[in-house]
Amino acid sequence: RMTELEIKFCSDVLRELHKKQHAAYNFPFLMPVDPIALNIPHYTDIIKNPMDLSTMRHKLDAGEYETIDEFAADAKLIFHNCYTFNPPGTEVYKYGQQLEEAFERKWAE
Numbered sequence: 124r125m126t127e128l129e130i131k132f133c134s135d136v137l138r139e140l141h142k143k144q145h146a147a148y149n150f151p152f153l154m155p156v157d158p159i160a161l162n163i164p165h166y167t168d169i170i171k172n173p174m175d176l177s178t179m180r181h182k183l184d185a186g187e188y189e190t191i192d193e194f195a196a197d198a199k200l201i202f203h204n205c206y207t208f209n210p211p212g213t214e215v216y217k218y219g220q221q222l223e224e225a226f227e228r229k230w231a232e
């Protein structure tokens with residue numbers, strides 16, 4: 124149900140969040156959290172609905188988003204998961220806040 128223009132906007136949002144300008148804080152969110160590689164085997168006990176930017180790109184390209192609000196909900200899920208798992212004040216929590224600001228700025232465009 125998304126128009127070509129809505130799909131293009133969502134694609135532009137993903138492109139924005141992948142820019143080098145955001146490289147200092149987007150890296151924890153580019154790919155699915157790997158609980159083994161990060162030595163956080165309990166991650167899947169705490170986070171029931173993992174999400175990341177590569178999964179969003181795949182879903183967008185596969186036409187899995189019915190509306191742009193579904194797309195935005197997945198972005199918010201990335202940040203919600205980050206704030207649920209990473210204690211406030213930690214580096215990754217702050218990275219999530221910075222990337223969320225970048226998302227909200229582009230989303231409001």
Ligand SMILES: Cc1ccc(Nc2c(-c3ccc(O)cc3)nc3c(C)cccn23)cc1
Binds near residue numbers: 204206
């Ligand atoms: C022991 C420990 C503590 C915290 C973390 N967090 C974390 C996360 C993360 C991202 C999103 C998310 O929803 C949950 C976790 N990504 C990382 C990365 C890429 C490097 C280092 C830490 N990272 C890892 C290990």
